[in-house]
Amino acid sequence: MARSIPFCAVTTCLLLITGLCYRVAADGLVNEEVKRTVDLSTHLAKITAEILLSNQGDSVVHSFILAVEPDLAPNLAYVGASVILSHILRPFPTHITQAERQLVVFQGNHYLYSPYPTRSQTTRVRLASKTVESYTKLGNPSKSDEAIEYGPFHDVAPFSEDALKVHYENNTPFLTISSITRIIEVSHWGNIAVEETIDMRHTGAFLKGPFSRYDYQRQSDSGISSVKSFKTILPASAQDVYYRDEIGNISTSHLQILEDSVEVEVRPRFPLFGGWKTHYIIGYNLPSYEYLYTLGDQYALKMRLVDHVYDDQVIDSLTVKLILPEGARNIHVETPYPIDRIPDQLHYTYLDTFGRPVLVVSKNNLVEQHIQDVVVHYTFNKILMLQEPLLVVGAFYILFFTVIIYVRLDFSITKDPAAEVRMKVSSITEQVLTLVNKRFGLYRHMDEVVNRYKQSRDTGALNSGRKTLEADHRTLTNDISSLQARLKAEGSDLTDKVGEVQKLDGQVKELVCRSWQEAERLVAGKVKKEAYIDNEKTLSTKRLELVTRIDSLLDTL
Amino acid sequence: MAEQHTAADGKHKASPNAGGSLHGNSRTNAVGGGGGKGGLSGGLAQPAGWQSLLSFTILFLAWLAGFSSRLFAVIRFESIIHEFDPWFNYRSTHHLTTNGFYEFLNWFDERSWYPLGRIVGGTVYPGLMVTAGLIHYVLNLLHLTVHIRDVCVFLAPVFSGLTSISTFLLTRELWNQGAGLLAACFIAIVPGYISRSVAGSFDNEGIAIFALQFTYYLWVKSIKTGSVFWSIGCCLSYFYMVSAWGGYVFIINLIPLHVFVLLLMQRYSRRVYIAYSTFYIVGLVLSMQIPFVGFQPIRTSEHMAAAGVFALLQAYALLQYLKDRLTKQEFQTLFFLGVSLAAGVVFFTIHIPIIASVSEHQPTTWVSFFFDLHILVCTFPAGLWFCIKNVNDERVFVALYAISAVYFAGVMVRLMLTLTPVVCMLSAIAFSSVFEHYLGDDMKRENPPIEDSSDEDDKRSSGNLYDKAGKVRKHVSEQEKAEEGLGPNIKSIVTMLMLMLLMMFAVHCTWVTSNAYSSPSVVLASYNNDGTRNILDDFREAYYWLRQNTDEHARVMSWWDYGYQIAGMANRTTLVDNNTWNNSHIALVGKAMSSNESAAYEIMRSLDVDYVLIIFGGVIGYSGDDINKFLWMVRIAEGEHPKDIRESDYFTPQGEFRVDKAGSPVLLNCLMYKMSYYRFGEMQLDFRTPPGFDRTRNAEIGNKDIKFKHLEEAFTSEHWLVRIYKVKKLENREPLEHKLRSIVPRQKYTSKKTAKRKRGHIRNKLVLKKGKKLNKK
Secondary structure (H helix, E strand, C coil), X not given: CCEEEEXXXXXXXXXXECCCCCCCHHHCEEEEEXXXXXXXXXXXXXXXXXXXXXXXXXXXXXXXXXXXXXXXXHHEEEECCCEEECCCCEEXXXXXXXXXXXXXXXXXXXXXXXXXXXXXXXXXXXXXXXXXXXXXXXXXXXXXXXXXXXXXXXXXXXXXXXXXXEEEECCCCCEEEEEEEEEEEEECCCEEEEEEEEEEEECCCEECCCCCHHHHHHCCCCCCCCECCEEEEECCCCEEEEEEECCEECCCCEEEECCCCEEEEECCCCCECXXXXXXXXXXXXXXXXXXXXXXXXXXXXXXXXXXCCCCCCEEEEEEEEEECCCCCEEEEEECCXXXXXXXXXXXXXXXXXXXXXXXXXXXXXXXHXXXXXXXXXXXXXXXXXXXXXXXXXXXXHHHHHHHHHHHHCCCCCCCCHHHHHHHHHHHHHHHXXXXXXXXXXXXXXXXXXXXXXXXXXXXXXXXXXXXXHHHHHHHHHHHHHHHHHHHHHHCCCHHHHHHHHHHHHHHHHHHHHHHHHHHHHHHHCCCCHHHHHHHHHHHHHHHHHHHHHHHHHHHHC | CHHHHHHHHHHHXXXXXXXXXXXXXXXXXXXCCXXXXXXXXXXXXXXXXXXXXXXXXXXXXXXXXXXXXXXXXXXXXXXXXXXXHHHHHHHHHHHHHHHCHHHHHCCEECCCCCCCCEECCCCCCCHHHHHHHHHHHHHHHCXXXXXXXXXHHHXXXXXXXXXXXXXXXXXXXXXCHHHHHHHXXXXXXXXXXXXXXXXXXXXXXXXXXXXXXXXXXXXXXXXXXXXXXXXXXXXXXXXXXXXXXXXXXXXXXXXXXXXXXXXXXXXXXHHHHHHHHHHHHHHHHHHXXXXXXXXXHHHCHHHHXXXXXXXXXXXXXXXXXXXXXXXXXXXXXXXXXHHHHHHHHXXXXXXXXXXXXXXXXXXXXXXXXXXXXXXXXXXXXXXXXXXXXXXXXXXXXXXXXXXXXXXXXXXXXXXXXXXXXXXXXHHHHHHHHHHHXXXXXXXXXXXXXXXXXXXXXXXXXXXXXXXXXXXXXXXXXXXXXXXXXXXXXXXXXXXXXXXXXXHHHHHHHHHHHHHXXXXXXXXXXXXXXXXXXXXXXXXXXXXXXXXXXXXXXXXEECCHHHHHHHHHHHCCEECCCCCCCCHHHHHXXXXXXXXXXXXXXHHHHHCCCCEEEEECCCCCCCCCCCCCCHHHHHHHHHHHCCCCCCHHHHCCCCCCCCCCCCCXXXXXXXXXXXXXXXXXXXXXXXXXXXXXXXXXXXXXXXXCCCCCCXXXXXXXXXXXXXXXXXXXXXXXXXXXXCCCCCCCCCHHHCXXXXXXXXXXXXXCCCCCXXXXXXXXX
């Protein structure tokens, strides 16, 4: 009783043989019908096999073995729904001029390379163009537009090989990323910065002879195998995209924001011909809430280990650096496929004290199918979030404090007694000035009182005003005299001037008293109004004169 | 950009007012101190505090405005190094940061001047690179991960802030604080300085103007105080200046001139003696520490004036000392006159070669004076007059500074840069005095403060050691002195006029900065009719192609203008560059460019050239291309190789330089012409012009059939701006120029078969008649 297992290369368990024969026939599996498709329309070889499998043995089979030819093994990039081989298409001729088209050779196997015998099989080769220079003619294949059909072949022995060789025209971009460094920097302040440094080269047929811009611009089929631009698809939430190299921004790019992605039309500074290479940096920011998951102190970052650069990409060497926040501990990584861990590093950037942990992983020979998520688990104490603001606050605090200390304290190593005295004297004169001003204020106040008295004829108010004036005046004069004494003690020559001011002030005081008496007399009717006005005028001119003199004295202080 | 406008305007409105109110503060703050204004005096209880807060704010704003108005290029394009020389500075800074200081000092650059190389450490002023490297180092030490390119790009704008602060300090020493603040605002935005310090222009001048102003400030300070401390400070600042720019010669001549004039004016004092003796000795020793300067300060004529004045000062001091002992005064004065005259003659005869040596560049036109300084150029003589009217030691200095700077700027357009700071200071003094006069409604008019040196001690003591108010004098008297017939209307009109002028100045500065001085020249921009912008990035395209797709040690020949850019951006070996130290090497390149292909090939092979790079603007109409510079190449080549290259060969008999059919055949077949126009003859740019129409020179080219034998086109940028040719290696076997001589074989040995065929013939065979095709018209 034969049990057939329809198989589409997606198996529960997959084993690979890339080497010598293996003792396998024992479990009695047979490939009943195989439909093999070799897709050579890009610069990759994608080999898909639809296998109808039957178990002719007695025991139950849980797994079966998929084998790859030993010659192709070094080029094997990915095994999944199809086997993908990179760098398997060899340009032939290896050097072409700008006007020529690119011809490539594929060397493979007519048969399915399998540890089991095959009953019947067909192989279909899909090409990139109609132009085919030559192809092996095993079993009289039929060639349609862009495909060659081999077979059906019957009863093929296990591990049988027969060289399939196709030499055909293929002008698809033969771009290869010779190395890419992807830096993912996670910040708990809500941002994930991604930066990719890419070394890229055109691995098709080398350009021979001159590159003529005239032909390139005027003839559409000139340099047909060269690469002018390609599209890079970034995550939909990517912001602040930049595209630059060592000498600055590359101004030839375009950015298009679509609903589910951000598309960058990456145009290198110059078109890439065979053998030419370029180097650039592309970077963007992502909001962390889409990629960072948290539960208490537990964090999980789920991001693509490698992202899309161009369709059907080939990456020779990938290095991913995951920079986690400062203070992240218990880090462990779940990768979708085995990759090499390189010892962790530390990274220092803004406001870091003990460095951020950096996970470094690397892998060679990747293709588009490797765009899968990696998950990084780590714990992070949320208190540490405060560290950076506190650092800034502390720095400013120290700055201001230093300034305050510097301004307040005297750091001079010499002492200048003269300057010291001068300072004291100037502070005393300062006080004298304020006091003298106050005294003038008193006089003005008294004038007002007198005026009010002239209208209201209230002797009581006048007298009380006079009393307060006299009292205040006395205290002020005493204060000034004491200050004068202190000035004298300091040995300043300003003492005399202050004394003169005092003397003049006495005269002013007298005048004020007289004007007040005059007013009293006027109110009492002892003087006539005209006489009073005359008197008042002379008094005020005298007073003004005195005040001016005092002013000039004060100015010299 | 709107921000910048408002910032600039706001500052300008603020500063004169601030100047005015400052005076208000420093003088009495109110006349009516008697009764009514007690509250006001309470509010302004600490005018000194207010004053310093205000000055601080104004200086900060000036810094900010200066910084942001220099960012046009960064905002419009990107953070990129501009032009030519900055690329070299950037490259050496990069070298410094990656390899360390000593490696930089010992750097032998084998990538330039192939095959000679260049000792970079000994042939540069390292101040700029060390400054940028130091800032980068400190930032990285603090974990501020800033790329060295960004440090270099923003260095000049940051230093412009420092320049405005040191201008403020200097002007404050010369006049007063208000004038200082005005001067700081002026220098922050004046185009004459911005032209050399926009973001991305990473050149010596950017930091040198700061060093210049600061040295002068410290010099004035040391003249005022006569203290060794300030003198040493001045020397250190001078040392920085020497390390930064060749213009230090200006300082080392101006300071001795100042001392000399002080002696002539009988203003000798001990302070002068101490300041100058210290400055000369320490400054001399320090300046000789820069490898590039070396022993020049004691050898070359530029520095002799300083030495002469030093000797004169010593002699004069000795005479002064003797005068105290002796009494023959007539003899003394006679002697003094004799010595000073002799020294003066020596000074000026020595001084002339300097002027002659720097005058290689074009003299400045009046337009460029106005363009770069605007209103300041009109007002600064007024400031100079104020200074001379109230002269003292340091104002003598600023007067000399102004006069010499005006002279140099008139001789050479590049030295506009040294004129700008002094113009700003003197204009600030003029504006400040005017505002003091017309804005002072409620202030008592006083003479401009003549703070002679004796005042200095007093000022220092009332300085900020104690948190005490400055001098507050409240005048009691309410009477106002008669205001010399100035009504309030006239006052306000004059003030408004002045403010208008300042506003126009600010607008002009912003406009000039934005339109004239903010193009990186590495990236070109053109505007379409609808206002959208096209960026022509051809230079970087081609340089980056060289960087990525040529051998690491490939040698690129180009005209010297592009040497630094090729080294900086393409990282390839060049033959000649902007450090034009070896004229014969340049002449050799010029000769290769102006010879025919086979002669040029000989030269290029002897120089190991792998690629030739030229700039060709014919497609887009870029006028600064190599064909337009070509006559210089011819002239320089002729200077060294007069037998092979003659300039007259490249002109038409009428003496014109033409690229069309009428051009001279020598020109039409020289290497530069062929490289520029290779395959251009097939290209039709639009339908109105014939194919091969050169847009730059508006002519249809004369030689459209260009073939190369020893070169091949390696790369041409998108708009044909840069064309790179590869020099082919010698062939294994030289192909013959002519066809093989066809030897008629003798009939003797003909085989039967051919003989048979020979005998037979086709009847009525059509005879092919050779003739010319008629030209279709």
